[in-house]
Amino acid sequence: RKEVEQDPGPFNVPEGATVAFNCTYSNSASQSFFWYRQDCRKEPKLLMSVYSSGNEDGRFTAQLNRASQYISLLIRDSKLSDSATYLCVVNRPRGSQGNLIFGKGTKLSVKP
Amino acid sequence: DGGITQSPKYLFRKEGQNVTLSCEQNLNHDAMYWYRQDPGQGLRLIYYSQIVNDFQKGDIAEGYSVSREKKESFPLTVTSAQKNPTAFYLCASKAVESGNTIYFGEGSWLTVV
Numbered sequence: 001r002k003e004v005e006q007d008p009g010p011f012n013v014p015e016g017a018t019v020a021f022n023c024t025y026s027n028s029a030s031q032s033f034f035w036y037r038q039d040c041r042k043e044p045k046l047l048m049s050v051y052s053s054g055n056e057d058g059r060f061t062a063q064l065n066r067a068s069q070y071i072s073l074l075i076r077d078s079k080l081s082d083s084a085t086y087l088c089v090v091n092r093p094r095g096s097q098g099n100l101i102f103g104k105g106t107k108l109s110v111k112p
Numbered sequence: 113d114g115g116i117t118q119s120p121k122y123l124f125r126k127e128g129q130n131v132t133l134s135c136e137q138n139l140n141h142d143a144m145y146w147y148r149q150d151p152g153q154g155l156r157l158i159y160y161s162q163i164v165n166d167f168q169k170g171d172i173a174e175g176y177s178v179s180r181e182k183k184e185s186f187p188l189t190v191t192s193a194q195k196n197p198t199a200f201y202l203c204a205s206k207a208v209e210s211g212n213t214i215y216f217g218e219g220s221w222l223t224v225v
Contacts, residue, residue: 008152032212034212034213041200042218042219043202043216043217043218043219044155044202044216045216046213046215049211049213087154087155091212099157099160100157100212100214101154102147102154102155103154104152104153105154
């Protein structure tokens with residue numbers, strides 16, 4: 001099983017749609033989870049951290065299921081500006097720094 | 113403004129040449145990282161440094177070297193030993209108190225010609 005696995009997409013959705021991405025991770029000892037957004041040919045930017053109880057930031061909702069070792073991101077009322085690649089990020093709990101492992105990303109394309 | 117500055121943004125290198133990518137941060141972050149991204153691939157860790165004068169190999173360190181002589185600077189040298197150096201290189205940093213949240217520079221595109 002890969003350390004972090006995502007559906008590569010692309011997800012092509014109309015404006016206003018609700019879209020959900022899932023991500024699975026292999027190390028049950030991982031403690032930190034994030035969603036990053038990466039625009040074409042740009043650096044990744046933190047979208048949101050993922051907390052055990054789930055968390056929401058405007059149109060974005062992140063959930064963590066430790067038992068099944070997966071993370072999800074829900075985007076409601078999609079905007080054209082949401083078009084990007086969404087990276088699932090999980091810490092690798094080794095040593096004292098818990099290096100981050102990045103998924104390959106799920107590409108979202110929101111169409112008018 | 114506070115942030116992470118990478119330079120150059122675009123770089124062309126002839127095979128057999130070493131090249132150094134600069135990364136400077138004024139965020140007072142302790143930890144710094146270098147990642148490589150290939151098309152359609154996830155980020156892979158090359159080297160990281162938790163503190164000045166100390167650094168550790170990541171998953172794909174072969175053919176690369178780094179130094180951390182100052183807290184704010186973490187340059188990456190891509191040596192001629194790196195067989196497939198053409199890629200997008202991302203520098204990142206993290207404050208100890210921020211948990212595991214890291215922030216990236218704008219990246220450097222290296223092309224070997």
